[in-house]
Every structure is written in C-alpha cells, then in structure tokens.
Amino acid sequence: MLKTKGLNDYLNISTEAIINSYLNNQNDSWKNSGQQMVMELFQQMAERVPAYKDFLRKNKVDAEKVTSFEHIQNIPPIDKPSYIDAYPLDALCWDGELANSHLISTSSGSTGISYLWPRSSEQTLQIAIISEILYREFFEAHRRKTLFIITFAMGTWAAGTSTLMATDWVAQKGYPITIVTPGMDKTEILRIVKEANKYYEQLILVGYPPFIKDVIDSGLEQGINWQQLRLKFFLGGESFTENWRSHIQNTTGVKNPLTDIVNMYASADVGLMAHETALTILLRRLAASDSKILEGLFSDKRLPSVNQFDPRLRFFESPQGELLVSSRSGIPLLRYNTKDVGDVLYFEDVKLRCLEQEIDLQKEFNNVDSQRLLWQLPIVYLFGRGKFSATIYATNIYPEYVKVVLDNPNIINQTTGKFHLKTQEEIDYSQSLHLHIELKEGVEPNDHIADEIQRIFIAQVSQLSSEYSDTISIVGAKAYPKVALYKYGNSNYFPVGVTKKHA
Numbered sequence: 001m002l003k004t005k006g007l008n009d010y011l012n013i014s015t016e017a018i019i020n021s022y023l024n025n026q027n028d029s030w031k032n033s034g035q036q037m038v039m040e041l042f043q044q045m046a047e048r049v050p051a052y053k054d055f056l057r058k059n060k061v062d063a064e065k066v067t068s069f070e071h072i073q074n075i076p077p078i079d080k081p082s083y084i085d086a087y088p089l090d091a092l093c094w095d096g097e098l099a100n101s102h103l104i105s106t107s108s109g110s111t112g113i114s115y116l117w118p119r120s121s122e123q124t125l126q127i128a129i130i131s132e133i134l135y136r137e138f139f140e141a142h143r144r145k146t147l148f149i150i151t152f153a154m155g156t157w158a159a160g161t162s163t164l165m166a167t168d169w170v171a172q173k174g175y176p177i178t179i180v181t182p183g184m185d186k187t188e189i190l191r192i193v194k195e196a197n198k199y200y201e202q203l204i205l206v207g208y209p210p211f212i213k214d215v216i217d218s219g220l221e222q223g224i225n226w227q228q229l230r231l232k233f234f235l236g237g238e239s240f241t242e243n244w245r246s247h248i249q250n251t252t253g254v255k256n257p258l259t260d261i262v263n264m265y266a267s268a269d270v271g272l273m274a275h276e277t278a279l280t281i282l283l284r285r286l287a288a289s290d291s292k293i294l295e296g297l298f299s300d301k302r303l304p305s306v307n308q309f310d311p312r313l314r315f316f317e318s319p320q321g322e323l324l325v326s327s328r329s330g331i332p333l334l335r336y337n338t339k340d341v342g343d344v345l346y347f348e349d350v351k352l353r354c355l356e357q358e359i360d361l362q363k364e365f366n367n368v369d370s371q372r373l374l375w376q377l378p379i380v381y382l383f384g385r386g387k388f389s390a391t392i393y394a395t396n397i398y399p400e401y402v403k404v405v406l407d408n409p410n411i412i413n414q415t416t417g418k419f420h421l422k423t424q425e426e427i428d429y430s431q432s433l434h435l436h437i438e439l440k441e442g443v444e445p446n447d448h449i450a451d452e453i454q455r456i457f458i459a460q461v462s463q464l465s466s467e468y469s470d471t472i473s474i475v476g477a478k479a480y481p482k483v484a485l486y487k488y489g490n491s492n493y494f495p496v497g498v499t500k501k502h503a
Contacts, residue, residue: 006121010169015132022133022310022375030346030378034311035069038326038334042072045332050096051087052078052334072335073317077324079337084115084269092331093118101330103165105158107268117158117268118330126313126328127162127272128169134275135170135177137372138259139232144201145176149192151207151215152236154183158268159236163206166272184211186441190219193229202230208237209244209263210417210438214488216251217413217440227253236264236272239305239400242288243407244417245281258282259373265307265380267338270327273314274307274380278373281306282364283350286357296357297350298381301464302400304342308377316380318343323382342382350379390423392433392479395467397421402435404464405457414449415439418494435481438494445485453483 025033045052046063056063061075076082083092090098101118135141148167152160164181171177178200182188184207197203205212212235219226231252245261254260258278265274276284284306287294291301298304309316315326317335323342324335345353354361365374389398399421406417420436437453439445458480462469471479486493 006125007169007172010125010128011173013129015129015136018129018310019133019137019372022377023372025376026348030311030376034315034378037312038072038315039069041326041328041332041334042066045334048095049092049332051083051091052332054087054091055083073319075335077335077337078333079339080115083336084331089116089118094120094332103161103330104156105161105268106156107158115268119158119162119271120330123271123329124162124165124169127166129313130272130275130310131163131166132170132173132175134234134262135167135175138262138278139202139204139234141170141177141202141204142175144230145199146178146202146204147192147196147200148177148179148204148206148234149189150179150181151184151189151205151211154181158271159208159266162266162271163234163236186215186218189215190222190224193219193224197229202232204232204234206234209235209240210238213244213248214416214440216248220251226251231260233261234264235262236266239263239403240417241303241400241403241407242285243404244412245285247407247409247412257285263305263307265305265382269331269336270314270325270329270333273325273327274309274316276306277308277375277377278365279350279361279375280308280379283354286359293357293359297353299343300383302383302398304381304383304400306379306381308375308379310377316344316378323380340382342380345379345381347376347378390421390433392423392431392468393471393475395465395471395479397433397461397465397468401461401464402457405453405460406437408456408460411449411453411456413440414443415453416488416494420493431478433479433481434484436484436486436493438486438490439488441488443488445487450483450485454481457481457483 046056055078059076066072090096094100098118100120102121103119105117105119107115107117139146150160150163152163154160160181160183164179167177167179171179180192182192193203205215212233216226231254233248245257248261249257258281263276264272266272283297284303287297288303294303295301317324321341323338323340325338326334351361361374383398383400389396391397402419402421406412406415406419416438418438422434424432424434458472462472489495
C-alpha cells in the first residue's frame with residue numbers, strides 16, 4: 001500500500017482489506033508498522049533530501065549508524081524554525097527537485113507566515129485512501145448517489161484543493177460521487193443545494209465548522225428544510241464542542257452523530273493526518289458529559305479533539321507532550337513537531353481506560369448497529385497549540401473553553417463561532433483578557449450580546465476551571481473578559497475565506 005504513487009496504483013487497492021486490518025490489528029502490530037514506516041522514511045530522506053542530509057550533518061548524526069527506531073528517537077525532531085525556515089524550498093523536496101511536485105498549496109498564515117507546501121501524487125494517494133474508507137463506511141457513498149459540496153476556500157489553500165483531488169480519485173474508483181466546489185460563496189452553496197438536491201440521494205457538506213453553521217443558518221432563513229434532506233458533514237480546520245455537534249444534528253436532522261458529522265485533523269504541511277471515527281466520537285461524547293470520564297480517558301480537564309490514524313500512512317509520537325508526525329509528504333517530514341499539545345493512545349490502552357470508567361465498548365457499539373465501526377487503530381488526541389491559549393493572572397484560558405461558551409444555546413445563533421483570544425498589557429501595565437467574536441451575517445454588534453457572552457463566559461469557564469474560579473474570587477472583575485463584537489467578515493479580524501487559529 002505504501003509503495004504506490006499514483007492513480008493507477010490506487011485503483012487496485014483493496015479497501016476491504018484495509019478495513020479488515022482496522023478491525024483486527026493489535027497494539028504491537030500497529031506500533032511495529034508505524035516504526036517500520038518511520039525507519040524507511042528516515043533512510044530515504046537521509047539519502048534523497050538535501051536539506052535533511054545537511055540537518056543530520058549539523059547535528060552530527062551518521063545516518064549509516066541509525067539502524068533502529070530507538071536510534072531515530074535520539075535525533076532532534078524538526079520544526080519550522082529549525083528545518084523549514086532554514087533551507088530553500090527545493091532542498092526540502094525529494095531529490096532537491098521542486099518540479100517533481102504536482103501541486104503547490106499554501107497554509108492560511110494563521111501563525112503569521114504563509115508557507116508554500118509542495119504536494120506529490122503519493123500524498124494525494126494517501127489522503128484518497130483515508131477518504132475512501134470514511135466515505136464508504138460512514139457515508140455509504142459507494143452505493144448512494146452523492147453530491148460532495150466542498151466549501152473550503154479554493155485557490156491556493158490546501159484544504160480545498162486536497163479534498164477535491166482526493167475525492168475525485170475516489171469517484172474514479174466507480175463511486176457514484178459528483179463534486180462541486182463553490183468555495184466559501186454562501187449564495188452559490190445554497191443555490192446548489194436548492195437546485196441539485198433532487199438529483200442525489202444524499203448531500204455531503206465539506207468545510208470549516210463555523211462557516212458550515214453559517215451556511216445552515218442562512219439556509220433556514222431562505223426556507224431550506226434541512227431535515228428533509230439526507231445530509232452529512234465532513235469537516236476540518238478546527239475542532240468543535242459536542243454541544244455544537246448536537247446543535248447541528250438537531251437543526252439538520254442527521255440520523256447518527258457517531259457517523260454523520262465527522263471532523264478531520266489536517267494541516268497544509270501534511271494533509272489529512274487523522275480523523276474522527278465512531279469510536280472517537282463516542283468517547284468524546286461520554287467525556288463531554290462526565291468530568292470523571294474526561295479525566296480518566298484523557299488525563300485532563302479540557303475536552304480534546306480525538307482522532308484515529310493509520311500508522312502505515314502517518315505516525316504520531318508525543319515524547320514531550322507535543323505531537324510529532326512522520327509522513328511521506330511533498331516535503332517529507334520525519335518526527336515533525338506540529339506544536340499541537342496532545343498524546344497517543346493504543347487500542348489496548350483505550351480499552352483499559354474504558355474499563356476503569358465502567359464503559360463497555362462492545363455494548364456501546366451494539367447500539368451503533370455496526371461492529372465494523374469499532375476500529376482498533378491508535379488514537380491521537382490534542383488540545384490545540386499551547387501558544388494559542390491566553391492567560392489572566394497566571395490562569396490558562398484555552399480555546400476549548402471559549403468554544404463551550406459560544407455553543408451555549410442562548411448565543412449559538414448570534415455568532416459564527418469564530419473568535420480570537422489574547423492577553424493584553426494595558427497602559428498601566430495591568431493585564432486584561434480580550435475576546436474578539438464574529439457575529440452571524442445580519443447581526444449587529446450590541447451591548448446586550450456582549451454582556452450575555454461575558455456572563456456565560458464567567459459562569460461556564462468557572463465551572464470548567466477551578467483556577468479561573470479562584471482567580472475571580474481574588475481579583476474580581478479584573479479577570480472578566482473584555483468582549484468585542486465584529487460584523488460578519490470583518491477584514492481585520494475575520495476575513496472571509498481565511499481559516500484563522502484562535503490566538
């Protein structure tokens with residue numbers, strides 16, 4: 001599977017065999033497969049990637065003496081400052097040839113710099129393999145006439161083009177899939193839904209969660225009865241709360257929250273790395289409803305994004321609490337520090353933690369009515385990037401907290417879900433917490449909404465964080481967020497078409 005590089009090879013891949021491996025492989029098998037992939041990737045990069053050759057030389061690493069995965073773990077991981085920024089673009093590519101890439105995408109610039117990311121056909125192949133399995137097992141796209149409406153920004157942005165190309169490859173395997181790419185043109189998206197729906201058995205809305213919610217809300221205002229459509233969601237760009245998933249389920253009438261609303265963990269540098277499954281959504285929903293289960297499963301009071309991954313395609317490690325990923329991308333990446341805070345769990349670990357929390361996975365999956373969805377792939381869970389949290393009087397305020405606030409029923413229909421969170425030093429050197437929020441299209445900023453958001457923030461974050469509750473008891477209103485509201489599509493904070501990390 002890993003030796004294939006193009007469309008013709010992909011057409012011969014047995015999806016059924018891959019799915020069977022998801023149901024049967026055990027911990028050691030997945031670890032060994034992933035470590036073998038990393039070893040092969042290291043050997044090829046040390047020989048064929050000029051930048052990595054030089055990186056090894058500078059770090060006094062003799063590639064010929066690296067003969068085990070344990071040896072590789074002694075080599076410094078790579079990241080943007082130490083590796084991507086340090087070499088010319090072509091030197092980062094296989095054989096130093098940028099022209100071997102069939103596409104160049106760009107990142108959104110959410111960290112302040114927009115990078116160029118070459119992509120190879122092998123990278124598209126890997127994303128197609130993952131996508132096909134999800135489309136088949138979760139969306140039944142192999143037997144239902146399906147319209148994929150890709151609402152990610154197109155142009156050079158990675159999410160839109162990679163999803164388009166991978167889905168096109170799946171369609172060429174004989175799936176009854178039609179793709180349309182309106183990008184983030186909401187008027188065009190809704191026109192397509194109205195005019196094309198009658199020709200298909202189901203619609204898949206693909207896009208950025210806050211924008212998809214905006215599409216759903218605008219459709220309701222235009223008289224679209226989403227509950228009459230067979231609608232499913234394939235999402236990416238950021239995580240969301242389980243209240244948000246339930247809100248979308250209730251609004252659109254999707255049948256099964258464990259299979260019909262699936263989120264991806266992806267990036268411009270690697271592509272689709274991991275994704276939600278019925279198992280991860282089940283675990284996340286249980287954790288969201290019970291703080292004891294949350295801490296028992298994920299060793300934290302915050303609710304993480306929870307995904308599964310195939311170690312033969314992408315391999316994750318978390319030696320220092322930050323996720324390292326290895327992938328044969330257009331720019332091959334070995335133990336690349338994503339800067340995302342999280343950890344990896346293998347299936348036996350998951351089962352043990354579930355038993356400790358009195359969760360019977362087999363019984364839970366009898367309710368899902370498909371044992372084929374209880375995949376034994378390893379789990380990667382993450383809390384986002386540590387630097388995108390803010391602090392107030394040394395208390396961490398995480399983006400996950402704000403998501404819970406904005407998904408409160410009293411305000412969920414007033415905002416898009418997009419926000420910026422930051423700590424600011426005032427002129428008198430005091431510290432203040434600033435929360436910038438985008439309103440839904442047509443909603444005007446007003447004090448009532450701002451006051452309600454502040455009230456809910458104080459109440460809910462105090463419940464989520466005892467530290468924040470203690471801080472308020474000590475400093476009072478100085479720890480309250482200063483809420484600023486912005487009209488939809490504000491060019492300075494929330495430009496249409498650009499995915500921004502919360503900062």
